[in-house]
Amino acid sequence: MELESPQEQSEPAILSGPSDARTADLPGWFHEQQRAAWAKFETLPYPNRKDQPWRFSSVNALDLSSYKQGGSLKQTERDEILERSTGLDAVAGRLIFADDQLLRRDPLPEALLKRGLLLMPLERALLEHEELFRRHFMAQPATLGSAKFAALHEAFAKSGTFLYVPRGVEVELPIEIFHWLHGENAAVFPHTLLIADDLSKVTVIENFRSAHRDRGGFACGVNDLVVGQGAKVNYICAQTWNDKVLSIQINATTVARDASGLSLNVHLGGAYSRFESLSRLTGEGARSDLLAVCVADGSQEFDARTLQDHISPHTTSDLLYKNALTDRARNTFGGLIRVEPHAHFTDAYQTVRNLLLSDDAEANSMPGLEILADNVKCSHGATSGQIDEDEMFYLLSRGIPMSVAKQLLVSGFLNEVVDRLDHSAINALVHQLIEAKFARR
Amino acid sequence: MSQLSIHNLRVSIADQEIIRGLSLDVPKGEIHAIMGPNGSGKSTLAKVLAGHPDYKVTTGQVLMDGENVLELAPDERARKGLFLAFQYPSEIPGVSIANFLRAAVQARLPEGEELEATDYYAKLYEKMDLLEMDRSFTSRSVNEGFSGGEKKRNEILQLAMLEPKYAVLDETDSGLDIDALKVVANGVNSLRSPNLGVLLITHYQRLLDYIIPDHVHVMVQGRIVRSGGKELALELEEKGYESYETVKDEVGEPALA
Incomplete structure (x- = not known):
C-alpha cells in the first residue's frame, strides 16, 4: 500500500454526503439533525430561474459537483494564513478558521470572561451550551429561496462561531472572525450563532477570504443573529473571496422589543455570490438597518434577496443597498417589506441604487411591499444610473x-x-x- | 511667453456659435476682469478653457506659456497649471474635501512619489484659516449641503491648495452676501503674485471693489468689444451694457480682419 500525505489525498465530494467520521466526536442528537438535513437537501429541488426567488439569477452557477470537503492544512500553510489574517487593530476576541478548521482563537479579556461572555467554536458550544444552541441554531427557516442550501449547510456545519453576550454586557471592541478558503475546490460551511441577551451590545465583523487567487471554492454560510430586548448588535460581513468562488450566505436576524440590529454586507468577491437577509422585528420599538455594498467587475454576479418582516407594531426597518457594476457584471436585488396584520405604526424603507460603469453591466431590481396593517409609513425605490x-x-x-x-x-x-x-x-x-x-x- | 493667450477663438454648442473670434492675453502676475451682460458667452469661455466636453472649438488657439492647451484633456490642463473656479460647483456625495484635495495634490506629484500626510494637512489648515473655514469642513462631502458662500470659499480653497499658473474665476461673486464676498476677495488677494495670472469673470462691478483688476474687458456676443483699465468697470456700473447693445448687431456679422 502506498502512503500518501494528507494533502494529496482526495477529499470526499460534498455531494456524496457528510461522513459520520467528520463529526464522530459530536453528540448523537446533532448527528440525527445532520442526517435529517442531508435527506432534506436531497429531496429539495435545485433552484430554477422560473421561481420568483431565483428570477434573473444564473442558477447554472450552482453546480456543486466539483466541490470537496476541506482537507487538513500543513503547519506552514496554517502559519501563513494566520499571518495574513489582519483586519482591525483592536478587537475583543478573534477566531480564525481555514477550510472550516479552527486555526486560532484569541482569548477574551479577563473582564469580559468574568461577566460571562462566551466566544467559542460551534462544536464546543453544542456540547457545553446545548440548550442555548438547540433553541437558536437555524431556528428561522430559510424562506428567501435557499432552503436547499440551508439544508446542505445544516448537514455539514460543524465549524463556526458561537457568541453569547449576557444581559447588560456591553462589548466595546468588535469581535473579529476570519473564514479562509484554502484547498482546491474546498467547500466551507461557516456558521455564526450570535445571541445578544437583553440590554447587551456587541459588534461582530466576519472576513471571508481566499488563501489563493486561483483556486475555486464553495462557501455556504448561515448566520443566526438573535437580538434580545433593548440590545444592540452590529454585524459586518466583509466578503472578499477570489473571483472563482461560489458563495451563498443566508442571514437571519430577529430583533426583540426596543432592540436594534444593523447588518452591513460588503460583497466584493466571488464568481457568483448570493446573500439572503431575513430581518424579523418581533417586539415593539425594534429597529433593523439592512445595509449592503457590492462592487462587481469582470463577469461577477451578485444576487441579494431580502425580507423586512414587521411582526410587531411601532417597528422600523431601513434598507439601503448600493451596487457599483462594471464590465459584464450582473446584480440582482429582490426585496420585500412585509407588514403583518396588527403591526400598525410601522416605518419601513427600502432603497436600492445601482451605479453602472459600463454598457454591458446589468442590474435587475425587484423591490416589493406587502402591507397588511394600517397607519404605516413605507417607501421603496430602486434606481440605476451612470456617473x-x-x-x-x-x-x-x-x-x-x-x-x-x-x-x-x-x-x-x-x-x-x-x-x-x-x-x-x-x-x-x-x-x-x-x-x-x-x-x- | 509667460501668459495665457487666447487667439481668435470660436466655440459652438449644438451648431450655435457662442464665442465668435475672441482674443485675449492674460500675462502672469496680472488680474484681468471680463464683464458682460448675460448670454455674452462669459461662462462658456470659462468652461472651454477648462476643457468641458460639451463645447466644440471650431477655430482658434489657447496657449498657456506657449503650449496649446486645446489639445490637452481637462485633467492634463489642470496639472499643467490651469484652474477654473466654477460658477456652480458640483456636489460630490460621499467624497470628503480632504480626500478630494489629496487626490488633486497627489496627481501633481511625480510618478511614484507619495504625498506626505502631515505636510498636506498643515498646508490645508493654513489655507482654510485664511478663508475662515472651519476645520470640520475637511470631513464633509465636497459641496454637499454647502451654502452659496461655502461653495465659493471651497473653490478658492482649491485654488490656494493647487497653486495654478492661471486661474479663471467664473462669477465667483454670485450667491455671496457682502461678508462672504469680502472673505472670498481677501482669499484671492492673498494669492496675488507674479506667478499667477487671473481671469475674473463677473457680471457686476462690486467684486472689483475688493479685487482690483489690472485690466477690464467688455464681452458682448462672444467677443471682446472694449478693453481698458479698472475705471472701465465703474463706467459699466454707471451706464450699463446698453451702449454696447448697438454694437451687438455689428459683431453679429463676421468679424473684419
Whole structure:
C-alpha cells in the first residue's frame, strides 16, 4: 500500500454526503439533525430561474459537483494564513478558521470572561451550551429561496462561531472572525450563532477570504443573529473571496422589543455570490438597518434577496443597498417589506441604487411591499444610473486623472452606506477593501 | 511667453456659435476682469478653457506659456497649471474635501512619489484659516449641503491648495452676501503674485471693489468689444451694457480682419 500525505489525498465530494467520521466526536442528537438535513437537501429541488426567488439569477452557477470537503492544512500553510489574517487593530476576541478548521482563537479579556461572555467554536458550544444552541441554531427557516442550501449547510456545519453576550454586557471592541478558503475546490460551511441577551451590545465583523487567487471554492454560510430586548448588535460581513468562488450566505436576524440590529454586507468577491437577509422585528420599538455594498467587475454576479418582516407594531426597518457594476457584471436585488396584520405604526424603507460603469453591466431590481396593517409609513425605490458627467468634469478640472476620479466617485457613492455604520476602524477597513478591489484592476 | 493667450477663438454648442473670434492675453502676475451682460458667452469661455466636453472649438488657439492647451484633456490642463473656479460647483456625495484635495495634490506629484500626510494637512489648515473655514469642513462631502458662500470659499480653497499658473474665476461673486464676498476677495488677494495670472469673470462691478483688476474687458456676443483699465468697470456700473447693445448687431456679422 502506498502512503500518501494528507494533502494529496482526495477529499470526499460534498455531494456524496457528510461522513459520520467528520463529526464522530459530536453528540448523537446533532448527528440525527445532520442526517435529517442531508435527506432534506436531497429531496429539495435545485433552484430554477422560473421561481420568483431565483428570477434573473444564473442558477447554472450552482453546480456543486466539483466541490470537496476541506482537507487538513500543513503547519506552514496554517502559519501563513494566520499571518495574513489582519483586519482591525483592536478587537475583543478573534477566531480564525481555514477550510472550516479552527486555526486560532484569541482569548477574551479577563473582564469580559468574568461577566460571562462566551466566544467559542460551534462544536464546543453544542456540547457545553446545548440548550442555548438547540433553541437558536437555524431556528428561522430559510424562506428567501435557499432552503436547499440551508439544508446542505445544516448537514455539514460543524465549524463556526458561537457568541453569547449576557444581559447588560456591553462589548466595546468588535469581535473579529476570519473564514479562509484554502484547498482546491474546498467547500466551507461557516456558521455564526450570535445571541445578544437583553440590554447587551456587541459588534461582530466576519472576513471571508481566499488563501489563493486561483483556486475555486464553495462557501455556504448561515448566520443566526438573535437580538434580545433593548440590545444592540452590529454585524459586518466583509466578503472578499477570489473571483472563482461560489458563495451563498443566508442571514437571519430577529430583533426583540426596543432592540436594534444593523447588518452591513460588503460583497466584493466571488464568481457568483448570493446573500439572503431575513430581518424579523418581533417586539415593539425594534429597529433593523439592512445595509449592503457590492462592487462587481469582470463577469461577477451578485444576487441579494431580502425580507423586512414587521411582526410587531411601532417597528422600523431601513434598507439601503448600493451596487457599483462594471464590465459584464450582473446584480440582482429582490426585496420585500412585509407588514403583518396588527403591526400598525410601522416605518419601513427600502432603497436600492445601482451605479453602472459600463454598457454591458446589468442590474435587475425587484423591490416589493406587502402591507397588511394600517397607519404605516413605507417607501421603496430602486434606481440605476451612470456617473454624473458634471461631477466627473469637476474632478478632472482639478487635475485628477480619469481612473482616480472614477474611483473617487464610486467610493463616494458607496460611502453613504458604509458611513451609516458609526465605527471609524471598521469603516476604514471597509474602505481599504474597496480600494484594494479597485487597485487590482 | 509667460501668459495665457487666447487667439481668435470660436466655440459652438449644438451648431450655435457662442464665442465668435475672441482674443485675449492674460500675462502672469496680472488680474484681468471680463464683464458682460448675460448670454455674452462669459461662462462658456470659462468652461472651454477648462476643457468641458460639451463645447466644440471650431477655430482658434489657447496657449498657456506657449503650449496649446486645446489639445490637452481637462485633467492634463489642470496639472499643467490651469484652474477654473466654477460658477456652480458640483456636489460630490460621499467624497470628503480632504480626500478630494489629496487626490488633486497627489496627481501633481511625480510618478511614484507619495504625498506626505502631515505636510498636506498643515498646508490645508493654513489655507482654510485664511478663508475662515472651519476645520470640520475637511470631513464633509465636497459641496454637499454647502451654502452659496461655502461653495465659493471651497473653490478658492482649491485654488490656494493647487497653486495654478492661471486661474479663471467664473462669477465667483454670485450667491455671496457682502461678508462672504469680502472673505472670498481677501482669499484671492492673498494669492496675488507674479506667478499667477487671473481671469475674473463677473457680471457686476462690486467684486472689483475688493479685487482690483489690472485690466477690464467688455464681452458682448462672444467677443471682446472694449478693453481698458479698472475705471472701465465703474463706467459699466454707471451706464450699463446698453451702449454696447448697438454694437451687438455689428459683431453679429463676421468679424473684419
